Amino acid sequence: MNAVEIEEAISELAEQEFDAQAFPYAFLEAFGNKATTIQRLKSGATNKSDLDGVLQTNNIHIKVCPVGEVTQTLIALKESPATARAKAKFVLSTDGVDFEAEDLTSGENVACPFTEFPDHFGFFLPLAGITTVQQIRENAFDIRATSKLNKLYVELLKDNPDWGTSARRPEMNHFMARLIFCFFAEDTDIFDGSGLFTNTIDQMSERDGSNTAAIISEIFRAMNTKSSDRVAGNFRNWADKFPYVNGGLFSGSTEVPNFSKIARSYLIHIGNLDWKRINPDIFGSMIQAVADDDERGALGMHYTSVPNILKVLNPLFLDDLREKLEEAGDNSRKLLNLRNRMARIRVFDPACGSGNFLVIAYKEMRAIEAEINRRRGEPDRRTDIPLTNFRGIELRDFPAEIARLALIIAEFQCDVLYRGQKEALAEFLPLDAMNWITCGNALRLDWLSICPPTGTGVKLHSDDLLETPLDQAQIDFENEGGETYICGNPPYLGYNKQSSSQKADLEAIFSSKTKNWRSLDYISGWFGKFIEISHYGFDAAFVATNSVCQGEHAAILWSIIFNSGTSIFFAVPDFRWANNASNNAVVTVSVIGLSAKDDHSRAIYTDDLKRNVSCINQYLIEGAPVPMAAASRSISGLPHMLLGNMPKDGGNLILSSDEAAELRRDFEDAEQYLYGFFGSQELINGTLRYCLWIGDEDVEIARSIPPIAQRLAGVANMRLASPAKSTRDFADRPHRFKQIQGTATQYTIAVPSVSSERREFLPVDLLSSTNIVSSLAFALYDAPLWNLALIASRLHLVWVATVCGKLETRYRYSNTLGWNTFPLPTLTDKNRTDLTRCAEDILLAREAHFPATIADLYDPEHMPEDLRAAHDRSDEVLERIYIGRRFRNDTERMEKLFELYTQMSSAAPINKTTSQKKA
DNA sequence: AATCCGACATACC
């Protein structure tokens, strides 16, 4: 269960009539305990209570007591020996009227009327095994609100199916944004009288919901009518109490979806939450999940992103502002300069979603400004940071809507925090914040139209929500001499997952720059758009899938970026962008800071440590950019390495060892078609699989074996169903692998394509010729054994780890990127003999530990000494060939390899006869 | 004709 589901369950429990017998079990059920667990507690089998309550080991001791005895019962629970024995984390007592609980770990208490205990649901989340408790508890309100809004949203769409169509979704979303504003306004005195909105609906509308829409619509009309027009508007007294808000939010249609009785009661429930506590940092990303069918599964799961967002904003510009604040000390003049500078900083997020980068940037800047004003003795001063300097582009209309709202709310909350409630209210209405969140495709829009270079005018862009034209003079003034920081977390989408319109977006940006634009990740588009304008002096930092700094991207994308005169001024390499909850997208990302200024200081951040460097290359390591390119032949004249054989068979040509044994047992003749099948898994973990390998001339005989015939039919079916024409066309040869790359006559040196980055050496192994290498490994067929020593070397691992692609942070081997580009000095005969011996020694050392697998042998914690020694000797021999001694460290290894690569790749001596020669 | 990638996928404790 996720946090939202738990919230729903306990809210429901609190609303039901109190049942003293059932409550403890219902409570545990609400926190995700399975029916069987509950049953065993009920039967007494696992109930450890010594007080006639319910005590679940390692969790909670609950007791329902007679009315009026809640407090003494809680004390009894705390002092009960059974509570300690069962290591309970919580004690809880209730009489159905009052409710008390204590977290025995932290000593925190909850005491409230029974009906309000769901307000404290965050308190109990450890019961559900949710780990990021701190964040969830801080954001408990946002989760509750999201949960309830989601219920209302779904209910409204059920009653108003036409509002769910793509044509009316924007209207529906706009309506939800208005509601959220009203909830916030009525709890923060923005409306005159607390609960004005909810109470008005409650009092004025029929209980069956019939006229709810009309009432809300009338309120919205009032909020779009200036006080001077109120008389002409002919408002009823109850509607006239609502202030003029506008700011784009309440302009346009006042149509409201129809409310059923249920929808009306949901609405009133939501209104009764305390919306003051809304956290605009994360509320936006939570609430957008409400409107997004694909994201609903992740509802309430966006609670750990703030520290990640600061990994972008701090190095981009906030750290610098804080440094300047530090330097200014109490110097009034310097403080003023800093404030003036901040007033002209624009933050632009061209993939802003619900605006959390903008909101966090805004709040951080307000905090710095508040400190300036405090030191200057102007604590009440109105902010100099205009909300209009926080701009964004978002494709989906609901997040765009929420982003506007989140910024408005953030501004109000900052005013309350730094200046006081009264000052905040005085200037809040009507909303004058212009709409700087543009709904549209960031890869198609002209970024300069939203964020013009400083000192030039602003080109207005169309926006249906923007009614009054902007005050041109004001905006121009704000831009004068200002800085612009572009940031965000744009969408990532691998090249073979993009839609045709996304392909077209990339084509428009990159087709004039590279013929390989089709291989780029979708996020590359944001880099491409940025380098078109980086020369205006804008700096940018994006969080991106770490793939853009690996493998093919390192060659295709980065040559374009570096050639544009843009370079990397900071990087936060490889960390997980995760929300520590189930159901949630996890991906490894890097933050990349880009600038066309060459006088930038540069730094790489790892584990929150900053390391200043002179230059950062496309792999996000210190050093000059490297002109890497995939190669189809080894630049060092090494033997030709091939990808293994790819079945494209839907699993039909592959047999587990059990399946193979069964087939052999039932059909003796099947043996001749069964071959060992080796991919990464088999090579590393020693598991055995087999494949059917049938020559064209044997098909008919093979088909006479029924299970084989059945499998071939399965292959044909799978291939026919494929969206790829080339695969469908191969359905008429189901006995054949789709891609047959090669087999050995003597033996094969095989390298897994994906393997764990924890190992200190690449897991290369030797196979006999009776085995087939799958496309999950690479193969050197019948090549001299010294090649195995190369692949097993530290030098080669470091090279592959740097220049090949990766799967997250796993090593991903590649012939074109890793093997063919590997720079190796010309070997003498003696070198070859020595390396052959080294390879043999490594294999012998492994054999001494038979039947340990590669995974066992190369476990970094338990690597056998003799094997490590064999590798060490091998590395010694190889490294002497490069520089006459051992390398001091991996940095020195990479420097040498890049240096050699740069020399050799331009010459690229490729001699087909020697490179293909076999042992 | 041959290969690189995955806002991943899944088997494991």
Place this chain on the structure above:
DNA sequence: GGTATGTCGGATT
């Protein structure tokens, strides 16, 4: 239910 670590086949060149 986190952590550890590698499948599979489409879209590409």
